[in-house]
Amino acid sequence: MLITPQLSGNIARNCHPIGCQQYLQQQAAYIAQQGKINGAKKVLILGASSGFGLASRLALSIAGGADTIGVSFERGPSERGIGSAGWYNNIYFRELAEKQGLTAKNFIGDAFSPQMRDQVINYIKQHFGGQVDLVIYSLATGKRTTPSGQWQSVLKTTDEPLHGFSINLETEQLEAQSVALANAAEVEATTKVMGGDEWRNWIDALQQAKVLAEGCNTIAYSYIGPERTAAVYRDGTIGRAKQHLHATATELDAQLTKHLNGHAYACVCKALVTKASVYIPVMSPYIALLYQVMKEQGNHEECIEQAYRLFSQHLYPVDGQVKLDKLRQIRIDDYELSPQVQQQIDQRYASISPANFKQLTDFAGYKSAFLRLNGFAVEGVDYQQNLDINALSKLQP
Ligand code: NAI
Numbered sequence: 001m002l003i004t005p006q007l008s009g010n011i012a013r014n015c016h017p018i019g020c021q022q023y024l025q026q027q028a029a030y031i032a033q034q035g036k037i038n039g040a041k042k043v044l045i046l047g048a049s050s051g052f053g054l055a056s057r058l059a060l061s062i063a064g065g066a067d068t069i070g071v072s073f074e075r076g077p078s079e080r081g082i083g084s085a086g087w088y089n090n091i092y093f094r095e096l097a098e099k100q101g102l103t104a105k106n107f108i109g110d111a112f113s114p115q116m117r118d119q120v121i122n123y124i125k126q127h128f129g130g131q132v133d134l135v136i137y138s139l140a141t142g143k144r145t146t147p148s149g150q151w152q153s154v155l156k157t158t159d160e161p162l163h164g165f166s167i168n169l170e171t172e173q174l175e176a177q178s179v180a181l182a183n184a185a186e187v188e189a190t191t192k193v194m195g196g197d198e199w200r201n202w203i204d205a206l207q208q209a210k211v212l213a214e215g216c217n218t219i220a221y222s223y224i225g226p227e228r229t230a231a232v233y234r235d236g237t238i239g240r241a242k243q244h245l246h247a248t249a250t251e252l253d254a255q256l257t258k259h260l261n262g263h264a265y266a267c268v269c270k271a272l273v274t275k276a277s278v279y280i281p282v283m284s285p286y287i288a289l290l291y292q293v294m295k296e297q298g299n300h301e302e303c304i305e306q307a308y309r310l311f312s313q314h315l316y317p318v319d320g321q322v323k324l325d326k327l328r329q330i331r332i333d334d335y336e337l338s339p340q341v342q343q344q345i346d347q348r349y350a351s352i353s354p355a356n357f358k359q360l361t362d363f364a365g366y367k368s369a370f371l372r373l374n375g376f377a378v379e380g381v382d383y384q385q386n387l388d389i390n391a392l393s394k395l396q397p
Contacts, residue, residue, distance in 0.1 A: 002386060015376075020374070022380055026380075044120065045070045054303070059304070071108075117206075130211065132212065132213065133216050135218040136218070141194075149192070156186060158240060172367070173354060195242075218263075226337060253328070267329070268330065269333055271283070273369040284366070286345070289348060289360070289361045290336060294336070296344075299341070
């Protein structure tokens with residue numbers, strides 16, 4: 001069977017398993033060429049199957065020799081389709097890590113459920129040496145269900161409605177899009193889904209179960225961005241949720257410092273094409289232009305380069321001093337927010353139109369980055385080769 005990309009708007013309806021494997025191997029090869037990371041050796045990653053979570057897992061395992069537990073929400077092959085890219089990323093990551101003599105355990109299911117926390121805690125106690133020394137919170141989702149409620153996040157403004165343009169990856173058009181003003185209930189729901197509640201629930205449960213090692217750290221990924229995207233991001237519903245996440249970092253830091261001599265940090269990353277970020281309305285022309293400018297200036301990074309820089313230079317630098325800003329946040333969005341990048345964006349952004357966006361931005365790079373996440377447009381893959389669906393169906397994460 002041959003598989004070609006099926007996009008509905010900005011959603012990938014399928015993936016190419018061998019392309020996912022090859023892309024994972026390319027990222028692993030990049031990490032293998034870098035210096036060693038002297039950091040955590042037992043790591044739990046919530047949201048491990050794609051984007052920043054997967055890149056973190058690769059960096060810490062391959063450059064740091066870490067055993068990892070990954071939790072993610074993915075689907076395997078069925079009569080409904082080939083399954084999700086994250087499903088195959090989990091499988092091929094485990095194979096790769098095991099070849100290096102490392103443990104890579106995958107849990108597939110809802111990280112918001114208490115049952116998932118219990119399963120992971122039992123596994124840490126019985127099979128993972130009893131404790132973890134780093135917990136990474138990298139969940140990106142639109143809904144959260146817990147025994148006490150169900151919430152749906154929205155991507156809206158909190159000040160006034162906004163009108164702008166978004167890239168449609170399926171039609172390859174720049175389309176006008178309006179972003180509505182959220183009401184108070186929507187702001188609260190978004191904070192419930194993308195804020196710090198579940199990060200706290202996990203840390204509390206792990207601490208109570210005594211599976212956090214002395215000196216254990218925890219980090220959660222965040223975004224702030226420039227003034228240009230403030231209305232939809234920093235000051236939008238998602239930004240409010242991130243403020244809650246940042247406040248949670250401060251609280252968790254006090255808790256971990258007191259009881260375990262550990263720390264909690266929000267880590268602010270750069271804007272990148274991921275399964276989650278392509279949903280954010282009117283952000284895509286900015287991201288496509290950002291790719292263009294940063295590639296021209298030679299400082300463009302994907303998740304894998306961001307993850308390696310985070311661990312090697314900020315969380316586990318050679319001098320042992322975690323690099324933090326005035327608000328105690330780890331900042332790996334520094335290249336994105338540098339004046340030389342933002343000045344270029346300011347000069348060019350207003351000229352972008354539906355007629356010229358493919359020329360004025362790195363639309364081609366933006367789209368191929370999205371396709372690669374789903375195993376398409378990956379260098380070295382023979383897409384004319386038939387896939388053995390039967391054999392793929394037997395693979396387990
Ligand atoms: P992604 O969509 O690539 O990865 C999300 C992960 O969460 C996947 O592993 C998915 O399986 C998992 N997940 C979602 N719902 C789940 C559930 N209910 N139970 C278990 N696992 C679940 O997203 P991305 O972009 O890597 O986002 C991760 C974090 O990084 C988010 O907090 C996001 O806000 C942040 N971030 C993203 C940036 C970007 O430009 N993509 C920039 C800065 C921060």
